[in-house]
Amino acid sequence: MSPLRLLGAALAFAAHLAASQALAQPATDLAFEQRLKRLEADLRCLVCQNQTLADSNAPLAEDLRREVRTLAVAGKSDDEIRAFLVARYGDFVLYRPPVKGTTWLLWFGPFALLALGALVWLGVVRRRRTAPEPVHDVQGAVRARALIDDPPT
């Protein structure tokens, strides 16, 4: 390839890059992309339930990612976007379930168990501490030794 053609190709490539950047203008906003990514990492894919919306390749996940993007572009806040999905799919779409009556056990159960364990442990420790020390009757031992060594006749 001649230097001139090489230069032409490079220029064409640069032009192409610039054009594609210009086309995707709103989407190249890094902070916006990061925000979407964070949001999608917090949402569950309904089809493959152990994957987040960000990780899943399921067609529904693609649709929902597009929906999330559309809403975000329209200026909706993260909470509004989450509310949009919860209204349609329920709390299940959230990887962080909201704290409410039905989720108290889920949120606070582990801490309750921990507290229970601490109480049991405290009880055991206290009982050990207050238990009477085993009696070491030194005098009695000496007397017994004497009796063995020198039994009374």
Next chain:
Amino acid sequence: MTAAPAPRRNLLIWGPLALFGLLVAFLFVGLFRDPREIPSPLVDRPAPAFSLATLHAPQKIVSTSDYLGQVWLLNVWASWCVSCRVEHPLLMELAKTNVVPIVGLDYKDRNPEAKAWLEQHGNPYALSVVDADGRVGIDWGVYGVPETFVVDKAGVIRYKHIGPVTVEALQNTILPLVQKLKRA
């Protein structure tokens, strides 16, 4: 440990056993639950409105409001959906009884394929509306095809069935509910 009074020792023995029993009970119940069935927040809420073109007459637009005043079923289907074939004979039977109109939501499908599919397997639907991009599906909380909704006269979703409709679901849940809603 022999010094511990009897009630306390009982608690120490039976307490953990009771907790274990509770855990076993939860796990046992969990064995018979389908993790794919997510309770829909849309039940007992107004059905999300749509205005969509029908499959067989693209210039005809059908809206949810057209069905106000009657009980109807919305069945989400697609020609690419394999398990839709499982429930299809049942829907055909149901359609023959004329008990309740079944509206099909042709979800993320192509019209020629969808029409061919109905010709091949029979058409149980009063009509099918076309949701080509799945946007209405999202509004209805659809995440797996097929899904079936029961909508009452006031346009409120009263029941959602996820997956192929079974004979049991139809006879024990859907039909009794439809009869009850029609009387209401």
